[in-house]
Amino acid sequence: MSRISVRGFAVASATAVTAVGSVVGVASGSTAQPIDAEATASDSTLLADIPAGQQAQVQTASLTQQADAQAIAADASAKKDAEEAARKQAAKDAVAKQEAAEKAEQAAKEAKEREEAEEAASRSATRDASSFAVQSSYSIAQIQAMARQIVPADQFQCFSNIVDHESDWNYKAVNPSSGAYGLFQALPGSKMSSVGADWQTNPATQIQWGLNYMNDRYDSPCGAWSFWQANHWY
Known part of the structure; x- marks a missing residue:
């Protein structure tokens, strides 16, 4: 790496990642932030100072970083959705269990009332x-x-x-x-x-x-x- 120092390459790489990320963000519909023309020109100069082969590596690293961030966000969203679905199902199961218990209790009560009514009817039907x-x-x-x-x-x-x-x-x-x-x-x-x-x-x-x-x-x-x-x- 004869044209720039290692430190310069690191700075240029970071700048390039930022620049590429901005471009990708705009392409994906994100709200663009105001861009300082002088900083952009400086970043472009730094990126231009990197050999062509290494520029591709820098751009690839930027895209990889973005993909990783998106994957992490997707995983977090999926986990949140799963937890919410589990919570709703647990609440639904609890309600169903309560309703089943109430129906069983009501059925037992009605059966006892029928039994008592039948017994009373039997007794009242007897003759002296x-x-x-x-x-x-x-x-x-x-x-x-x-x-x-x-x-x-x-x-x-x-x-x-x-x-x-x-x-x-x-x-x-x-x-x-x-x-x-x-x-x-x-x-x-x-x-x-x-x-x-x-x-x-x-x-x-x-x-x-x-x-x-x-x-x-x-x-x-x-x-x-x-x-x-x-x-x-x-």
């Missing part, structure tokens, strides 16, 4: 023993039909299981050893008079007494049946 017409005798089918109208539907099978084992639906059944009487083998049978004086001849009276007994002592016929299975009495 006194609402049945008195007959001189009753068949097993008639007695079971009466029981279905007095006992809540969800408790009837447990209720029926106990009657099956105690009397086989014979409302006049008597235990010869103890004197236990009726559908539920009440001992003494006169206990059933708490429901009606006709306890010896009216299955409806016995059914109502049996249901009251199971509810009072075991909370329900199914509670009584569970106890019966474990102990073979209730």
Whole structure:
């Protein structure tokens, strides 16, 4: 490098990079800054003092520098966009999760309300023993039909299981050893008079007494049946 010193080459190179960058900026649509004519002339003189081959290197270095800067800016923009997209997706997922939880809670509430309504309807649909017409005798089918109208539907099978084992639906059944009487083998049978004086001849009276007994002592016929299975009495 005989024409200029190393320091001069460095200054010229930097100046050339600046000059080329300005040209590129203008070409790309950037707002041009006021250019000092004397400085430009000086820069041109310095660039002219560099050998032709090295001028190309200086120009290439300038373009490379610009490309690197643009790549860094693009990476930063892409990262920012990705972070924003992730933030929006996280917020969207949180909202969806909250909505799903609220729907599940509402569905559980509605299911419980339906269950309570059905249970209430079942209870209200039952009849009182006194609402049945008195007959001189009753068949097993008639007695079971009466029981279905007095006992809540969800408790009837447990209720029926106990009657099956105690009397086989014979409302006049008597235990010869103890004197236990009726559908539920009440001992003494006169206990059933708490429901009606006709306890010896009216299955409806016995059914109502049996249901009251199971509810009072075991909370329900199914509670009584569970106890019966474990102990073979209730």
